[in-house]
Amino acid sequence: xxxxxxxxxxxxxxxxxxxxxxxxxxxxxxxxxxxxxxxxxxxxxxxxxxxxxxxxxxxxxxxxxxxxxxxxxxxxxxxxxxxxxxxxxxxxxxxxxxxxxxxxxxxxxxxxxxxxxxxxxxxxxxxxxxxxxxxxx
Numbered sequence: 001x002x003x004x005x006x007x008x009x010x011x012x013x014x015x016x017x018x019x020x021x022x023x024x025x026x027x028x029x030x031x032x033x034x035x036x037x038x039x040x041x042x043x044x045x046x047x048x049x050x051x052x053x054x055x056x057x058x059x060x061x062x063x064x065x066x067x068x069x070x071x072x073x074x075x076x077x078x079x080x081x082x083x084x085x086x087x088x089x090x091x092x093x094x095x096x097x098x099x100x101x102x103x104x105x106x107x108x109x110x111x112x113x114x115x116x117x118x119x120x121x122x123x124x125x126x127x128x129x130x131x132x133x134x135x136x137x
Contacts, residue, residue: 005124007031007050011041011059011070012086021054021112028117038062038070045079052120056109057087057098075102082123086112092134105129 008029012018018034025032033048035041038061045053059070074083084105085098095106104123107115108131119129 005029005051005120007033007048008120009041009044009048009050009053009055010034011053011055012036013056013060021116024113024116025054025120028120041070042077045077045081050081051124052082052084054084054086054116054120057085057089057094069101071098071101071103084116084119084123084129086116090131090133090135092130092136095130095134099128099130106134107131108133 005028008025010018010021010025010032013036022032022034031048033044035044053074055070055074057069057071061070061073071083071085074081083103084107085103086107086109087094088109090108098106105119105128107119111131111133115131122129
């Protein structure tokens with residue numbers, strides 16, 4: 001399949017997860033950049049101005065130490081990023097909180113291979129996406 005979109009950033013500190021999603025993302029994006037730390041993420045956002053950022057909810061960042069998280073930090077930057085959160089958590093309350101903090105989409109990691117492209121398409125077309133595999137909590 002020919003890439004539909006320009007650049008995506010995938011921010012996750014778990015290398016095996018990054019590699020397994022890279023091939024999937026290369027189906028839709030001309031450039032797929034993987035980062036594993038906060039400073040690399042911010043540098044890549046500034047340099048590449050990606051169409052979409054996909055980030056692990058537990059991605060390590062300085063805000064974690066003050067009770068914040070990467071979603072709130074990215075939203076506060078004001079870059080107007082299209083942000084999709086990946087998480088091991090499948091509780092609806094966790095997904096809803098991520099959206100309240102500024103995410104445009106939420107995908108449960110266990111279902112990322114089958115859901116991520118649909119989430120990307122929805123978010124890049126201006127919609128929100130919540131994994132249909134969320135449990136009521």
